[in-house]
Amino acid sequence: MRIAILALLGLLAGCTSTPTSTAPSMATASAPAGPSARLNRAYAACQAAYERSATPTRTSRAQCLNAAESRYAGEFPDSEALSQQQGLRLALAQRVDSGQMTQAAADAAYARELKKIQASSQARNPAG
Numbered sequence: 001m002r003i004a005i006l007a008l009l010g011l012l013a014g015c016t017s018t019p020t021s022t023a024p025s026m027a028t029a030s031a032p033a034g035p036s037a038r039l040n041r042a043y044a045a046c047q048a049a050y051e052r053s054a055t056p057t058r059t060s061r062a063q064c065l066n067a068a069e070s071r072y073a074g075e076f077p078d079s080e081a082l083s084q085q086q087g088l089r090l091a092l093a094q095r096v097d098s099g100q101m102t103q104a105a106a107d108a109a110y111a112r113e114l115k116k117i118q119a120s121s122q123a124r125n126p127a128g
Contacts, residue, residue, distance in 0.1 A: 036075055042068030058103070062093035081121040088113050 035043065046064035050056045066086040069076065076082040092106040101109075 036072065039068065039072045039075055042071065058093035058096045058106075059090065062090045066090060078121040078125055080124070081117050084117045084120075085114060088117070 034040075043065065046061055046068055049064060050061040053060070066089060069082060069086060073079060073082060088110060092101070092110055095101045096103050096106045
């Protein structure tokens with residue numbers, strides 16, 4: 001299956017845990033190109049909880065996004081790629097929270113590694 005990222009790069013970078021972006025979705029060529037309304041609402045709820053928190057952490061936001069995606073896992077054509085994406089998101093959020101890397105560096109790492117995850121998914125599940 002062919003995996004694609006949402007068209008907006010800002011959504012891609014925001015997936016790790018920036019406070020103003022939502023998470024990206026991977027979709028097949030035959031499936032809708034973005035998350036469903038239910039998944040978008042779940043992403044928005046995670047963002048709202050992050051913004052309301054007196055002591056927000058990027059890790060808690062990443063956990064919320066991962067849980068939302070897990071609830072709607074059927075929207076993702078490759079469960080292995082989804083699991084890898086979620087692990088990457090959480091690991092980078094933890095590194096930002098611990099001061100081991102900046103959010104900008106985490107966003108760049110997320111974008112770079114997500115491309116690798118998608119390429120691996122395409123190799124496992126070729127379109128056609």
